[in-house]
Amino acid sequence: MAKKITKTVKMQVPAGKATPAPPLGPALGQAGVNISAFVNEFNERTKQDMGHKVSVVLRVFEDRSFEFDVKTPITKSLILKSAGLESGSGKNRTSKVGSLTKAEVQEIAEIKMKDLNAKDLAGAMRIVEGQCKSMGIEVK
Numbered sequence: 001m002a003k004k005i006t007k008t009v010k011m012q013v014p015a016g017k018a019t020p021a022p023p024l025g026p027a028l029g030q031a032g033v034n035i036s037a038f039v040n041e042f043n044e045r046t047k048q049d050m051g052h053k054v055s056v057v058l059r060v061f062e063d064r065s066f067e068f069d070v071k072t073p074i075t076k077s078l079i080l081k082s083a084g085l086e087s088g089s090g091k092n093r094t095s096k097v098g099s100l101t102k103a104e105v106q107e108i109a110e111i112k113m114k115d116l117n118a119k120d121l122a123g124a125m126r127i128v129e130g131q132c133k134s135m136g137i138e139v140k
Helices: 025-033 035-049 075-083 101-114 123-136
Strands: 005-014 053-061 066-073 098-100 137-139
Touching: 005 035, 005 066, 025 035, 025 053, 025 098, 035 101, 053 101, 066 101, 075 101, 075 123, 101 123, 123 137
Parallel strands: 098 137
Antiparallel strands: 005 053, 053 066
């Protein structure tokens, strides 16, 4: 018989750098999760994506055990790393802070393809280009 899920928690955490400190610790504590067990397992699973933020879906069961899925790094993180920037523009319509080539956008779209709601690579590229536009990054 399958375990019954009591809580589902979605969060964005820096890959390989999770700590029991806020905001992660209190969120896990409220869900009834063993915080150190989660942090150790998460850091082990995500050490190859260091430097990015990843989305995590945590499912907590009746007996306080848990399982979680780690998604691909968030699009914003991939775009900023590819453009070599710390942050996007606060005024995306008037102030452009960087640029990406179509090849770089395609590379990001290929990485994100399984988590995006797109039928093909061209659709995924348009989604990434839209994110770039909202961050004040030109696509050439």
